Amino acid sequence: MHKYVLKRFAMLIPVLIGVTFIVFFILALTPGDPVTIILGDNATAENIAKLTEELGLDDPLLVRYGRYMLNLLKGDLGKSYSNQLSVADQILERFPNTFILAVAAILVALIIGIPVGIISAKKQYTWLDNTFMVLALVGVSMPVFWLGLVLVIVFSLNLRWLPSQGMGQGFMGILKSLVLPAVSLGAGSAAMVARMTRSSMLEVIRQDYIDTARAKGVKESTITIRHMLKNALIPIITVVGLQFGQLLGGAVLTETVFSWPGLGRFMVEAIKKKDTPSVLGSVIFLSVAFSIVNLLIDILYAYVDPRIKSQYKVQSALGRRRGE
Structure with a gap:
């Protein structure tokens, strides 16, 4: 088992290199200058040149990418262009909020999806099964941001039951502010489950x-x-694991609609400012988190299905024999 885990982490290295390369050059080729965005349109040429040199943006593109990758090997995600704060610290500050939202959304998906799927299977081809499957199709097709706006209009603006934006204080405050974004984000996953x-x-x-x-x-x-x-359970666990990984990285629209102070909203703001270190740091962090979730799902298979666990044992025994 441990060899399999190490192999999976080794496979993550080329994935991260490819992801950082693509994101870095896409950001570099998009219109806009981070220095002008930071200083404003009224900045003097002298101030622009000075800040450009301080941020290292006057170097060639490949040199900047190589420097970033060297710092990344040391565990340094760099500093934000806009506020000069550590990108790693800002990510670690916001990721718990994204994790809370993703966990709440996947709980919504499980609470709704599994009972609906069981009832539909046991009542196959009845009106109940057809109704549930039509609703599931609607849930899969429904845009997350549209559902979020509908929930805000109904439950926040009209009924005034739940807050529409931000993250409340205390357990009850967080719980109330979590309901709408969790339902909005988890509806599509519930349909898939x-x-x-x-x-x-x-x-x-x-x-x-x-x-x-x-x-x-x-x-x-x-x-x-x-x-x-x-x-x-095996196919269900696969879908739930993939959905949870996607929820971690796909909460961008939901966090924007509900002003949730998570990593997705942080990344959107960084993209608007062309803050390359912040965007790259967020993408790398989410890529690693998604890979870890998939690895945990693979390990969970062995505990759910004894046949998979026996395969790991056979493979390790064969490996030892070859080594001998």
Whole structure:
């Protein structure tokens, strides 16, 4: 298992190099000058030249990229162009808020998606199944920012039940301000989880051991949870893991709509200012987080399905024999 984990982390290195290269050159080729954005349109040529030299923007593009990568190897994500603060410190300050939002959104997806998928599978081709699948299709197709604006209009402006922007203070304040963005962000994931749960359950629901359990008089609820859902978990875990990774990096629109002080909003503001170190640092951090989530999902497979765990043991035993 540990060799597999090390291999996965080794595969992350070329991914990060490719991601940083693409983002760095896209930002460099987009219109706009970070120095002019920082100093304003009324800045003198002398001040512009001075700040350009201080930020190292007068060097050739490849030289700047090489310098950034050398600093990255030392664990230094650089300093923000706009406020000269450490990019790493700003990311670590905001990422917990993004993580809270992603966890809340995936909980919404699980609470809605799994029961809906189970009911649809057990009531296949009924009006209930058709209704749920149509709603799931709508949920997958619905733009996150549009749903966020609708929720704000209904529950914040009209009903005045929940705050529309920012992050509240204290547990209840955070909980209230988290409801709308979590539902907005988790709706699409709930639809994906529901569709995958239904599909996985349908592959299990007509197996012989299900009929055997019913013949023995096992309760239907026990059959559903212990025999059907447990054996259908692998595809569901895959979807949930991928969705959670995407929620970490895809909360940009939701955080912007609800003014949530997370990493996505920080990245949007950095893009507007052409703050290359902040954008690159955010992308690298989210890429690593997404890869770690996928790795944890792969490890979780071994605990859910004993057959996968036995494969890891066989592979490690073969590796030891080859080494001998």
